[in-house]
Amino acid sequence: MTKSTPDTNDVQDPDRRDFIVVATYAMGAIGAAAVVWPLIDQLNPAADTLALANTEVDISKIAEGQSITVKWRGKPVFVRHRTADEIARATTSNDDALRDPQLDDARVQRPELLVVIGVCTHLGCVPLGQKTGEVRGDYDGWFCPCHGSHYDTSGRIRKGPAPTNLEVPPYTFLSDSVIRIG
Amino acid sequence: MSADKFSNPVVRWIDHRLPVFSMLDHEKYDYPVPKNLNYMWNFGVLAGLALAIMMATGIVLAMSYTAHVDYAFNSVERIMRDVNHGWLIRYIHMNTASFFFIVVYIHIMRGLYYGSYKAPRELLWILGVVIFLLMMATAFMGYVLPWGQMSFWGATVITNLFSAIPLVGDSIVTLLWGGFSVDNPTLTRFFSLHYLLPFVIAGVVVLHIVALHRFGSNNPIGIDAKGPQDTISFHPYYTLKDMVGIAMFLLLLAVAVFFFPNAMGHPDNYIPANPMQTPAHIVPEWYFLPFYAILRAVPDKLGGVLMMFGAIAVLFVLPWLDRSPVRSARFRPVFRIFFWLLIIDAVLLGYLGAKPAEGIYVILSRLATAWYFLHFLVILPLLGMFETTKPLPKSISEPVLATAKGA
Numbered sequence: 001m002t003k004s005t006p007d008t009n010d011v012q013d014p015d016r017r018d019f020i021v022v023a024t025y026a027m028g029a030i031g032a033a034a035v036v037w038p039l040i041d042q043l044n045p046a047a048d049t050l051a052l053a054n055t056e057v058d059i060s061k062i063a064e065g066q067s068i069t070v071k072w073r074g075k076p077v078f079v080r081h082r083t084a085d086e087i088a089r090a091t092t093s094n095d096d097a098l099r100d101p102q103l104d105d106a107r108v109q110r111p112e113l114l115v116v117i118g119v120c121t122h123l124g125c126v127p128l129g130q131k132t133g134e135v136r137g138d139y140d141g142w143f144c145p146c147h148g149s150h151y152d153t154s155g156r157i158r159k160g161p162a163p164t165n166l167e168v169p170p171y172t173f174l175s176d177s178v179i180r181i182g
Numbered sequence: 183m184s185a186d187k188f189s190n191p192v193v194r195w196i197d198h199r200l201p202v203f204s205m206l207d208h209e210k211y212d213y214p215v216p217k218n219l220n221y222m223w224n225f226g227v228l229a230g231l232a233l234a235i236m237m238a239t240g241i242v243l244a245m246s247y248t249a250h251v252d253y254a255f256n257s258v259e260r261i262m263r264d265v266n267h268g269w270l271i272r273y274i275h276m277n278t279a280s281f282f283f284i285v286v287y288i289h290i291m292r293g294l295y296y297g298s299y300k301a302p303r304e305l306l307w308i309l310g311v312v313i314f315l316l317m318m319a320t321a322f323m324g325y326v327l328p329w330g331q332m333s334f335w336g337a338t339v340i341t342n343l344f345s346a347i348p349l350v351g352d353s354i355v356t357l358l359w360g361g362f363s364v365d366n367p368t369l370t371r372f373f374s375l376h377y378l379l380p381f382v383i384a385g386v387v388v389l390h391i392v393a394l395h396r397f398g399s400n401n402p403i404g405i406d407a408k409g410p411q412d413t414i415s416f417h418p419y420y421t422l423k424d425m426v427g428i429a430m431f432l433l434l435l436a437v438a439v440f441f442f443p444n445a446m447g448h449p450d451n452y453i454p455a456n457p458m459q460t461p462a463h464i465v466p467e468w469y470f471l472p473f474y475a476i477l478r479a480v481p482d483k484l485g486g487v488l489m490m491f492g493a494i495a496v497l498f499v500l501p502w503l504d505r506s507p508v509r510s511a512r513f514r515p516v517f518r519i520f521f522w523l524l525i526i527d528a529v530l531l532g533y534l535g536a537k538p539a540e541g542i543y544v545i546l547s548r549l550a551t552a553w554y555f556l557h558f559l560v561i562l563p564l565l566g567m568f569e570t571t572k573p574l575p576k577s578i579s580e581p582v583l584a585t586a587k588g589a
Binding site for chain 1: 238239242245246264266267268270
C-alpha cells in the first residue's frame with residue numbers, strides 16, 4: 001500500500017504539483033460543463049417552436065360585447081370587444097384598492113379592445129367568462145373556477161387568491177381589423 | 183477499513199451509515215492490478231464510457247423523437263434542424279454507436295490474443311459475449327428508429343431471419359412485427375426495447391465487473407500475480423493510464439462527429455421508409471457486416487441463419503475449445519499466427535458483407551466463413567494438444583526487471 005502511493009519526497013517544489021493537479025481538475029470541469037450545456041439547452045424551445053410564436057387575429061368579426069379565444073404559444077388569449085358600459089366600469093374603478101394597481105389605459109391600446117392572456121395568475125387555470133352564459137365573477141370580467149379568483153372588465157384581479165392581473169401580451173395593430181400577438 | 187480514514191466529516195458521517203466511499207476506496211487503492219498491463223487493457227473502460235455517452239445522448243434524443251411511422255423520420259429531421267444542438271447530440275449518438283463497436287471488437291481481440299477467457303475467467307468471458315449480443319440487438323433496433331429506407335429494410339430482413347425456424351418461424355415473425363409486415367407496432371416496440379436494453383447492458387456490465395474483480399485482470403504475459411510485488415493499485419496508476427486512452431478516444435470521436443459524421447452511416451437512410459420499394463443494394467451497419475457475410479455465404483435459408491448465430495455462439499464455448507494451459511499468445515508461436523489469420527479473416531468477411539452477393543464475392547465469403555469455424559472448432563482444439571509453447575516467466579516482475587537491466 002505504501003509502496004504504491006506516489007513518492008512525494010523527491011519533489012523539489014510540492015506547490016508546482018498542486019498547481020498541475022488543480023489546473024487539471026479545472027480543465028476537466030470546464031470540459032464537462034461544455035459537454036453538459038448542449039444536453040441542457042436542448043430542453044429550451046426549438047427553432048420551430050419559436051417560429052410559431054406569432055398569432056394574427058382578425059378582430060373585425062368580433063361584435064361589441066363578444067369575446068373570442070385564440071391560441072398563442074400554446075396558451076389561450078382572450079380578445080374582448082368591450083361595450084361602452086364595460087369600458088366605463090374599467091376606467092372608473094381605477095381608484096379602488098386594487099391588489100395589483102394598474103390603470104385601464106395602461107392595459108389597452110384601443111379602449112374597445114382588451115387583449116389578455118387567459119391564464120389565471122394564481123396556478124394557471126383558464127378562467128370562465130368567454131362564452132355567453134358562463135360565470136363572469138363579481139366584477140363582470142372573468143372568474144377562475146379552480147380557486148375562485150375574480151377579474152374585472154380590464155382583466156385585473158379583484159378578489160380571490162391570484163396575486164396579479166391577467167397578463168397583457170405584446171401585440172400590434174397591423175390594420176384596423178387585424179392584430180398580431182407576439 | 184475504518185471510517186476515520188476520510189478527513190471530510192460529511193463523508194465520514196455518510197460512510198459510517200452507507201459505506202459507498204469505503205467501497206470506492208477499496209476499488210481504487212486495495213484492488214490489486216498486475217503492473218504490466220499495456221494499452222490494450224484500456225478498452226474495457228472505453229466501452230463503459232461509450233455506454234454512458236450512448237445513454238446520456240439517447241435519453242435526450244428520446245425527448246424529441248416520435249415513435250410513429252408518420253412522424254419518426256420528420257421528428258429526427260426536426261432534431262437535426264430545429265432542436266437546440268440536436269444535430270450535435272444525434273451525431274454523437276450515431277458515431278458513438280460505431281465507436282462502441284470498434285472499442286468492443288478491440289476488447290474482444292485483446293481477450294482472444296491474451297487468452298483472457300481461460301480458467302478461472304470463463305464466466306467473465308461469457309458475460310462479455312452476452313453484453314455483445316445485447317449491444318447488437320440494441321444497435322439494430324436503434325437503427326430502425328429514424329425510419330429511413332435502411333431502417334425499414336434492415337428491420338424487414340433481420341426480423342425475417344426468424345422465419346427460417348421450422349414450423350413456428352412465420353408465427354414468431356408475426357409476433358415480432360405485431361402485424362403482417364414491419365409497421366407502426368414494430369416501430370413502437372423497437373423504441374421501447376431500444377430504451378430498455380441499455381439498462382440491461384449496464385446490469386450485465388456490473389456482473390462483468392464483479393466477475394473481473396474476483397480474480398483481477400489478466401495481463402500480457404498471462405500468468406497469475408504471485409503477490410504484492412507483481413501488482414500496483416488501480417489509482418492513480420491505471421486511472422491515469424485510462425485517462426490517456428479516454429483522451430484519445432474522445433479526440434477521435436470528436437473528429438468523426440465534427441468532420442465525418444455520416445462516414446459510418448448509409449446515405450439511403452436519409453430517404454423516408456417506403457414499404458413498396460427496396461433499395462437496390464441494402465447493407466446493415468458496418469459492425470454487422472462479418473455476420474451478414476456469413477449469412478449470405480450459405481445457400482440455404484435456415485443454414486445461413488444458424489451459421490450466423492453460430493458465429494457468436496462459438497464464442498460462448500471458446501474457453502472449452504482452447505484447452506492450452508498457456509494464456510498469452512506471446513508464448514504460443516503457432517497460435518499467434520492463427521490469431522492474426524482469424525483477424526484477417528474477420529476483416530475480409532466484413533469487406534465481403536458490404537459487397538453484392540454475386541460472383542467471386544460469394545466464393546470468397548464461403549471460404550472465409552469456413553475458415554472462421556475451422557479456426558474455432560478444429561485449429562484451436564488441435565493447438566491445445568500439439569503446440570509447443572515457449573517457457574513462461576516465473577513471475578510478472580521477472581521479464582520487467584530483465585528488460586530494465588538490459589536497457
